Amino acid sequence: MAQTATTFLYVYGICAAADIGNAERPELQGIGGEPVKISRYNGLAAILTEVDGDAFCQEQIDRQVKDADWLKKHAFHHHETVALFQQQFPLLPMSFCTIFEQDDKLQTLLRNQHDDILRKLDHLRGKQEWNIKMFCSPERLREFVQHKNPSVLSLEREMESMPKGKQFLMKKRLAMLVENELEREKNELWHQVITELEPLISEQLLRQNWGRDMTEITEEMVANCDVLIQIEEADEFFKSIETIEEELKEKGCIFHVTGPWPPYHFSKLAKEHTE
Structure with missing residues (x-):
């Protein structure tokens, strides 16, 4: 019986769900090849993509970032994706390679920091x-x-x-x-x-x-x-x-x-x- 691949969540940024509205949602390929999508969590939304847990575990990332070509390619992708959504609504951009092993861990973070996130988003509104x-x-x-x-x-x-x-x-x-x-x-x-x-x-x-x-x-x-x-x-x-x-x-x-x-x-x- 074949083993099921472990899937992690790569998060680009967090926004207020109310700000998404009719914003353009381009069909983007994520950092690991899967589509970029918007997942809503109790008034907040995360811009994310699914990635292979073996390819994006911490040990593998620590090894890959030493490869200048890999780092340049993937860091540029991260920035371009963040910038695209940032143009449409206030976004808290995550650091390069912000990864959650499980969806409930992401939900826990957003639940625990819900009010702080909304305050930060409101503070960033209309700013560069x-x-x-x-x-x-x-x-x-x-x-x-x-x-x-x-x-x-x-x-x-x-x-x-x-x-x-x-x-x-x-x-x-x-x-x-x-x-x-x-x-x-x-x-x-x-x-x-x-x-x-x-x-x-x-x-x-x-x-x-x-x-x-x-x-x-x-x-x-x-x-x-x-x-x-x-x-x-x-x-x-x-x-x-x-x-x-x-x-x-x-x-x-x-x-x-x-x-x-x-x-x-x-x-x-x-x-x-x-x-």
Whole structure:
């Protein structure tokens, strides 16, 4: 007698059942080859597909994610599916490879977090996630500090009136001041930016900066931030970024803004998968 294959549930996201209404339901092939479908659970709905439990068990996933081609293909599929539904109604996107071994485990999660999920969905309504990466040229910033920083200029003027012997000793103090002011400028750059953008941002999440080996550009990343903004304020948001970039051009600052993304970083549940 042949064994019956174990079936797991791969979940892309969760929405309010009331939001689905007459939304388009495209015929999509899921990550494991089975159709993507919408399953309703007491006022909520899960966008999901059935997958082979042997191919999508945790041990197998841990092995597969080490394969760059497999990871790129399946992560792209996950994102494209989430983004398609996100365009139609508010959606809490699940992390890549959020899998439930049984339907009742998914139902338990949705039942236990029912009110929290609805609050999150309501909070996300009418909003978009964008990512801001801020870069700065160390050389340009140093040049700015050396030629425009008030403290540095003040000490240089003070040195001009000193005897040559004392000027020599003060050069070390000047070099130290330049380094201190350079560090202060670096630390204040992002604070200045986020202070100007704050009226347009509902939430923000600062992430770890990437090294130059990942960005492959000469400028140094000084901030990597996800933000949640109102859709109707997107134009003003971009104009503000352009204005800030112009203001900070002299310090060698540039911005890379990407999106809109599904709100991956603002929709985490207490637990998105089974053990």
